[in-house]
Amino acid sequence: MRDPKKQKASIELRKLWGDMEDAMALPPGQPRSLTCDAVETRIKELTPLAGATHWATVPIRLLELGVYQRIHAELGVAAHIDMDTMLACRSIFRGPGGRL
Numbered sequence: 001m002r003d004p005k006k007q008k009a010s011i012e013l014r015k016l017w018g019d020m021e022d023a024m025a026l027p028p029g030q031p032r033s034l035t036c037d038a039v040e041t042r043i044k045e046l047t048p049l050a051g052a053t054h055w056a057t058v059p060i061r062l063l064e065l066g067v068y069q070r071i072h073a074e075l076g077v078a079a080h081i082d083m084d085t086m087l088a089c090r091s092i093f094r095g096p097g098g099r100l
Contacts, residue, residue, distance in 0.1 A: 009050035014057050016043050020067065021059040043071055052079040060089060 016039055023035035047053075052072055055063060062068045063086055072079035 006050050009046045010053070013043060013046050013050055013053045016046070017053060017058045017062060017068070021061055024061070024065075024067075040071060044075060047072070047075055047077055052077050055079065055081040055086065056089075060086070 020036065020039045020043070023032060023039055026032040026035060055068060058068050063081060068079065069081070
């Protein structure tokens, strides 16, 4: 049976990656960097407990900007991304040359 604390941490991490995308999209004048810092701190607290969140459940923008990769590298946690699949997903969501 899976450790309940690890399972709860995994669920929370998936939510936090979405929160990070939302924080990065805050309009000027909003506390963007403070919010991002707070979410990043929480991600860094939970990742050692739960392990890396699978890249396919993370908002694609955070993969493109390297946020996901940077946070895991800073923690020393392996977080492999299948770039071919990620690029294929991006083209599906955006269409040829399109934007999200």
